[in-house]
Amino acid sequence: xxxxxxxxxxxxxxxxxxxxxxxxxxxxxxxxxxxxxxxxxxxxxxxxxxxxxxxxxxxxxxxxxxxxxxxxxxxxxxxxxxxxxxxxxxxxxxxxxxxxxxxxxxxxxxxxxxxxxxxxxxxxxxxxxxxxxxxxxxxxxxxxxxxxxxxxxxxxxxxxxxxxxxxxxxxxxxxxxxxxxxxxxxxxxxxxxxxxxxxxx
Numbered sequence: 001x002x003x004x005x006x007x008x009x010x011x012x013x014x015x016x017x018x019x020x021x022x023x024x025x026x027x028x029x030x031x032x033x034x035x036x037x038x039x040x041x042x043x044x045x046x047x048x049x050x051x052x053x054x055x056x057x058x059x060x061x062x063x064x065x066x067x068x069x070x071x072x073x074x075x076x077x078x079x080x081x082x083x084x085x086x087x088x089x090x091x092x093x094x095x096x097x098x099x100x101x102x103x104x105x106x107x108x109x110x111x112x113x114x115x116x117x118x119x120x121x122x123x124x125x126x127x128x129x130x131x132x133x134x135x136x137x138x139x140x141x142x143x144x145x146x147x148x149x150x151x152x153x154x155x156x157x158x159x160x161x162x163x164x165x166x167x168x169x170x171x172x173x174x175x176x177x178x179x180x181x182x183x184x185x186x187x188x189x190x191x192x193x194x195x196x197x198x199x200x201x
């Protein structure tokens with residue numbers, strides 16, 4: 001991971017659960033002085049204790065290591081609230097249907113915020129029978145390219161992975177498609193609501 005668990009997050013989560021240092025220490029089979037040292041920044045818990053600490057504090061190991069206590073408010077599993085995460089190291093594309101702590105290649109990934117496209121990233125959407133033909137007039141070099149285009153429906157996510165030297169285009173079924181997302185490796189994530197009339201957007 002890109003950081004190690006801090007005493008501040010241990011203290012915060014322990015107090016949230018109305019647990020004393022002694023009570024946490026007993027669960028972990030350490031002394032309350034040891035817990036106090038962690039919380040005051042005079043020491044770190046051994047790596048072998050991390051999973052047990054996370055369990056005692058009611059969060060995941062990744063949440064404990066990242067310092068983020070995530071509460072997913074998307075209880076209804078609404079696909080239209082999908083969140084994208086992209087690994088800058090390997091290019092992995094990860095989606096979640098709510099707030100999460102996602103890690104890849106040893107780093108915690110931030111959720112991407114989709115923007116309205118500028119002229120350089122304008123998308124063309126044509127309805128051809130029961131499909132949307134989507135294209136973007138964008139450089140597709142190894143250094144600068146559109147990495148993927150995705151269609152979001154109320155029942156799923158369809159991702160078309162794109163590659164350098166290819167074309168920035170994809171086809172998606174019109175049925176139930178509500179949003180299109182596309183990702184530029186230099187400028188980030190863009191989003192538009194569909195359906196729309198045949199035109200450049």
